Amino acid sequence: MFTSLLLSGMALYFALSVVNQLALIFGDLAGPHWWQKRLMQFRIQSRSLYLPMWTFFSWVPEANVSLFIRDRLVDGQLTPWRTVKYLYNPWLRVCWNPDRRREKASLQLSALLVALLGKATDLQSDAVFSWPSYSALRDYCMQLSPSPLSESRQFMIVKQYFASNLWPSEISFISPHLPIAGNALCS
Amino acid sequence: MFIDTSEIGHGSGQAFARAMVIFVMFGVILDSFELLAARRLYAAGGIFDRGTKPTYQRREGEAPDIFSSYTRFFSVLGVLDSFVTYRIFVGIICLQIAMAVFAVVAPVAAPYALALTICMRLVPMVRHGAYGSEGADHVLLIVLAALLTYYLAPSPLARRGVMWFIAAETMLAYITAGVVKARNHRWRQGTALTHILSTNLFKCPLFLEVFAERQKLNRALCRSVIVFECAAPLLVLLGPAGCLVFIVMGVVFHLSIAAAQGLNLFVFAFFATYPALLFTSADFARAVWGA
Numbered sequence: 300m301f302t303s304l305l306l307s308g309m310a311l312y313f314a315l316s317v318v319n320q321l322a323l324i325f326g327d328l329a330g331p332h333w334w335q336k337r338l339m340q341f342r343i344q345s346r347s348l349y350l351p352m353w354t355f356f357s358w359v360p361e362a363n364v365s366l367f368i369r370d371r372l373v374d375g376q377l378t379p380w381r382t383v384k385y386l387y388n389p390w391l392r393v394c395w396n397p398d399r400r401r402e403k404a405s406l407q408l409s410a411l412l413v414a415l416l417g418k419a420t421d422l423q424s425d426a427v428f429s430w431p432s433y434s435a436l437r438d439y440c441m442q443l444s445p446s447p448l449s450e451s452r453q454f455m456i457v458k459q460y461f462a463s464n465l466w467p468s469e470i471s472f473i474s475p476h477l478p479i480a481g482n483a484l485c486s
Numbered sequence: 487m488f489i490d491t492s493e494i495g496h497g498s499g500q501a502f503a504r505a506m507v508i509f510v511m512f513g514v515i516l517d518s519f520e521l522l523a524a525r526r527l528y529a530a531g532g533i534f535d536r537g538t539k540p541t542y543q544r545r546e547g548e549a550p551d552i553f554s555s556y557t558r559f560f561s562v563l564g565v566l567d568s569f570v571t572y573r574i575f576v577g578i579i580c581l582q583i584a585m586a587v588f589a590v591v592a593p594v595a596a597p598y599a600l601a602l603t604i605c606m607r608l609v610p611m612v613r614h615g616a617y618g619s620e621g622a623d624h625v626l627l628i629v630l631a632a633l634l635t636y637y638l639a640p641s642p643l644a645r646r647g648v649m650w651f652i653a654a655e656t657m658l659a660y661i662t663a664g665v666v667k668a669r670n671h672r673w674r675q676g677t678a679l680t681h682i683l684s685t686n687l688f689k690c691p692l693f694l695e696v697f698a699e700r701q702k703l704n705r706a707l708c709r710s711v712i713v714f715e716c717a718a719p720l721l722v723l724l725g726p727a728g729c730l731v732f733i734v735m736g737v738v739f740h741l742s743i744a745a746a747q748g749l750n751l752f753v754f755a756f757f758a759t760y761p762a763l764l765f766t767s768a769d770f771a772r773a774v775w776g777a
Contacts, residue, residue: 302644305635309651316655320662324669351628353659355621355752356711356743357666359678363685382686389692392748393741397520399687399748401527404534404618406687435533442531461681 312350319350362458364409364471368440370449371476378446380455405439408432409456413471433474441477451476499649502761503636506652507596509761510629511586513622513754514603518582521610525579529572534614570613582606597637604630625755628655646769653766656759657719664715673712676705688747714739722767725775729767733760 318341326339367380383405385398392399412432427433440454453476459468521528528534570578582603589599607627611619629652636648667673672681680697683690697704714735721732736756744750 302641305644306647313654353662354666355663357663359672359681360685393745396748396750397523400618401533439533
């Protein structure tokens with residue numbers, strides 16, 4: 300009895316996994332066929348089942364999203380923009396790469412903020428500052444070590460397109476100057 | 487070392503399950519040590535600070551779908567989050583290492599260690615949502631859960647069923663990834679690898695130098711990845727010889743990805759499934775081809 304239940308449970312989970320993969324590949328709410336819409340609806344409704352999405356290493360980015368920061372010094376001068384990126388040893392990272400989750404999270408948040416800005420219509424001027432992705436990015440950028448004698452910091456998200464020669468990169472977002480608290484101690 | 491070859495295609499694959507436990511637990515140990523090395527990211531002010539996590543999880547107007555799958559599932563467990571402080575989080579990661587070592591050195595304790603490890607691996611998901619997580623986490627969790635089911639299974643038939651389940655999910659993973667790539671013109675044309683390796687997340691100057699001006703090499707590599715992934719079920723179901731060919735290619739494939747993209751956890755996550763592939767391959771060949 301227990302064996303039958305176990306086998307049925309695994310068979311059911313696998314069958315749902317197969318349908319989820321079909322939905323990933325062919326599902327489309329605006330597709331020309333009724334089954335494409337059904338597959339997409341299945342994918343949306345089955346999120347809480349924690350079904351796998353086996354599309355490893357298939358994602359090809361349209362653009363490279365980069366996060367930059369710069370500081371304003373107490374005398375009003377601005378430091379050059381510098382990229383927020385993690386340093387890694389290319390030889391070592393095959394077996395040791397502890398910073399990859401941080402890098403991924405910061406880029407996911409940057410991409411999410413840009414995507415939301417792109418979708419937003421009738422946006423009030425300060426609405427973006429209450430968005431969670433903005434708050435999380437702000438907190439993240441503010442805890443990176445500041446330049447000596449800096450009083451505030453800005454962050455910027457830049458998209459660099461791979462396929463376009465006419466418009467290779469664009470500034471997607473620039474934050475206002477955010478005061479750095481207690482920088483005398485940090486520097 | 488771990489696998490008795492006479493067991494291939496026979497019995498319930500205990501030696502294979504043991505090999506899988508060892509691979510999956512090495513993955514857990516590596517991941518836990520990496521989390522400990524980057525533990526400051528999980529403290530106050532870090533990008534995975536507990537205080538900012540509820541903001542990640544809140545649906546942000548028209549937030550893209552990919553981020554809400556974890557959110558919905560774990561919002562039920564959200565109450566746990568308020569108890570998982572930074573210190574407790576670090577303690578849980580240390581316990582994971584202890585459980586993984588325990589499972590490797592003491593086979594008798596494997597079911598208990600597996601059950602506890604599953605619970606502890608859910609904690610970062612509860613705490614941080616989908617941000618910073620990767621597909622390897624999902625593979626590890628499925629393998630851990632399947633192995634726990636294996637040890638709890640009441641009969642040899644059920645244990646064989648678990649082996650078949652892991653193998654089936656693995657084959658599904660490869661063929662899905664292969665089909666998705668085959669449908670993408672950048673993968674077919676051979677520009678995908680240079681694009682991926684140019685991003686900040688996966689930047690690899692060493693590989694980019696090699697690929698930069700070699701269009702034919704790019705195209706050949708992209709297409710061979712598609713063929714390799716789509717051929718997974720065929721090679722595995724042909725029998726142990728075909729399966730071993732696939733496993734050797736898989737080892738090279740995942741080590742290359744770890745070197746080029748820094749996705750080192752995938753190595754252990756997928757290697758952990760290979761014993762099940764081999765067992766199922768032999769089982770299938772015996773049943774169908776009479777080999």
